[in-house]
Amino acid sequence: MKDKKDTRVVVGMSGGVDSSVTALLLKQQGYDVVGIFMKNWDDTDENGVCTATEDFDDVVRVCNQLDIPYYAVNFEKQYWDKVFTYFLDEYKAGRTPNPDVMCNKEIKFKAFLDHALSLGADYLATGHYAQVRKVNDKYEMLRGVDDNKDQTYFLNQLSQSVLSKVMFPLGHLPKKEVRKIASENNLATANKKDSTGICFIGERNFKEFLSEYLPAQPGKMTTLTGVEQGKHEGLMYYTIGQRQGLGIGGAGDPWFVVGKNLKENVLYVEQSFHNDHLYSDALIATDLNWINEPLEKTIDCTAKFRYRQSDSKVTVTPIEDGKVKVTFHQAERAITPGQAVVFYQGEVCLGGGTIDEIIKNEKPLDYVG
Numbered sequence: 242m243k244d245k246k247d248t249r250v251v252v253g254m255s256g257g258v259d260s261s262v263t264a265l266l267l268k269q270q271g272y273d274v275v276g277i278f279m280k281n282w283d284d285t286d287e288n289g290v291c292t293a294t295e296d297f298d299d300v301v302r303v304c305n306q307l308d309i310p311y312y313a314v315n316f317e318k319q320y321w322d323k324v325f326t327y328f329l330d331e332y333k334a335g336r337t338p339n340p341d342v343m344c345n346k347e348i349k350f351k352a353f354l355d356h357a358l359s360l361g362a363d364y365l366a367t368g369h370y371a372q373v374r375k376v377n378d379k380y381e382m383l384r385g386v387d388d389n390k391d392q393t394y395f396l397n398q399l400s401q402s403v404l405s406k407v408m409f410p411l412g413h414l415p416k417k418e419v420r421k422i423a424s425e426n427n428l429a430t431a432n433k434k435d436s437t438g439i440c441f442i443g444e445r446n447f448k449e450f451l452s453e454y455l456p457a458q459p460g461k462m463t464t465l466t467g468v469e470q471g472k473h474e475g476l477m478y479y480t481i482g483q484r485q486g487l488g489i490g491g492a493g494d495p496w497f498v499v500g501k502n503l504k505e506n507v508l509y510v511e512q513s514f515h516n517d518h519l520y521s522d523a524l525i526a527t528d529l530n531w532i533n534e535p536l537e538k539t540i541d542c543t544a545k546f547r548y549r550q551s552d553s554k555v556t557v558t559p560i561e562d563g564k565v566k567v568t569f570h571q572a573e574r575a576i577t578p579g580q581a582v583v584f585y586q587g588e589v590c591l592g593g594g595t596i597d598e599i600i601k602n603e604k605p606l607d608y609v610g
């Protein structure tokens with residue numbers, strides 16, 4: 242085991258408070274810390290303002306305060322090829338992608354991790370709210386202790402070899418405590434607002450953003466039995482369970498998106514939050530990653546189908562082609578193809594996959610897309 246002072250840790254620094262405190266804590270613990278800012282997206286606006294430049298300025302300020310070296314690296318091409326192309330392809334296929342999961346898998350914990358290792362780093366640290374624990378020869382990933390901030394949902398694709406090289410120094414801290422540490426140490430980012438939304442869209446209007454890349458094809462909006470309710474602006478703008486932006490007024494219960502017919506370019510809507518068509522009994526997931534051991538038999542565990550939901554009890558059964566069938570112990574509402582399904586046993590994240598098909602009464606729901 243190397244001495245801490247001889248152990249080089251690259252900290253992925255975003256210019257936010259979490260990664261600033263990550264670097265601070267590691268430096269206080271005596272590691273040889275290097276800060277690296279990664280630029281993934283050219284977001285210069287029409288006035289020449291670029292939030293990445295402002296974020297990098299914050300990285301520089303914090304690294305100067307901590308007296309650690311810093312660099313900027315550009316992964317725009319890799320991000321475009323691996324994350325943005327996937328993002329557009331999924332929307333084209335009528336699904337709702339999760340670019341954060343893909344960014345963690347392909348960029349932060351692959352391209353960026355490899356880069357850090359090539360610079361002689363022993364570890365890559367980030368400000369994610371998750372924990373790594375070594376049990377015998379294996380690494381487990383545990384939820385962050387702050388329930389409200391836990392990010393294991395987005396980290397479900399990490400492998401053993403990646404976990405052996407990463408540190409999440411904030412995993413055992415509540416966010417409030419992280420802000421407090423930042424203030425007490427006068428970090429330049431102590432009061433910086435948390436980032437929200439998908440990183441490359443930022444605060445922009447989602448529809449406008451997407452329409453720059455995918456042509457919108459307006460079409461009909463009908464009930465599942467074909468009763469016309471209005472027009473949609475393009476199927477990619479809608480997701481299962483969505484209520485806002487349908488433009489169906491009038492008396493009675495609100496309307497929700499229950500499905501899409503890509504071939505006919507029809508958006509299906511039905512009335513009322515608890516409409517039976519929004520509920521399903523099971524799903525099929527693909528692209529599975531099992532963090533500890535491959536799934537060889539049926540297990541009972543809990544699952545999340547979206548970030549920030551409470552865990553649901555499920556039974557997971559391996560089926561053909563490395564896929565799994567996930568059976569819900571209680572019917573679930575608005576399960577969305579393209580999103581991640583992530584499995585847990587207590588505090589341990591077992592891994593996860595991509596929601597591919599929705600099942601009701603033992604049959605795939607053909608109307609969800």
Ligand SMILES: Nc1ncnc2c1ncn2[C@@H]1O[C@H](COP(=O)(O)OP(=O)(O)OP(=O)(O)O)[C@@H](O)[C@H]1O
Nearest residue numbers: 253254255257258259260277278279367368369436
């Ligand atoms: N542009 C970037 N360059 C390097 N590392 C990054 C970058 N963006 C995010 N990270 C790393 O990934 C972690 C989680 O990213 P996320 O986007 O969830 O940030 P966050 O929770 O808002 O954290 P922060 O407060 O540090 O911005 C960050 O704490 C940081 O370590």
